[in-house]
Amino acid sequence: MNHPYLPILVFFAVALAxxxxxxxxxxxxxxxxxxxxxxxxxxxxxxxxxxxxxxxxTRFHSKYYMFGLLFLVFDVETVFLLPFAVAFLKLxxxxxxxxxxxxxxxxxxxxxAWSKGLLDWRAIPxxxx
Numbered sequence: 663m664n665h666p667y668l669p670i671l672v673f674f675a676v677a678l679a680x681x682x683x684x685x686x687x688x689x690x691x692x693x694x695x696x697x698x699x700x701x702x703x704x705x706x707x708x709x710x711x712x713x714x715x716x717x718x719x720t721r722f723h724s725k726y727y728m729f730g731l732l733f734l735v736f737d738v739e740t741v742f743l744l745p746f747a748v749a750f751l752k753l754x755x756x757x758x759x760x761x762x763x764x765x766x767x768x769x770x771x772x773x774x775a776w777s778k779g780l781l782d783w784r785a786i787p788x789x790x791x
Contacts, residue, residue: 727779732771739768 668704746761753761775781 725780732775732780735771
């Protein structure tokens with residue numbers, strides 16, 4: 663009785679049995695060897711060994727996230743421009759034009775962020791509680 667789909671059926675059975683078996687084994691280990699200790703200290707918030715300074719769900723203005731994205735864009739930009747800076751004197755005209763086009767796109771992004779007020783920290787309104 664050598665069915666052609668038998669290896670695939672065995673593969674799927676093992677693929678289901680391994681993670682389910684690991685979860686069952688973890689649950690059994692937790693129940694027998696690590697008893698749950700309930701209490702005020704155990705359920706308290708923990709922030710690097712110090713008491714939390716604010717509520718757990720503090721709202722941040724979306725401008726902070728946009729500023730973080732801008733930082734990432736210009737940080738990655740330095741990684742792309744480093745090879746151009748190292749080999750500047752050996753560049754061909756085409757690669758120099760490509761580097762200048764890249765810088766022009768980055769300058770356009772900076773002007774756009776500036777025009778939208780993303781770089782003006784004084785204009786950030788206070789978050790409402």
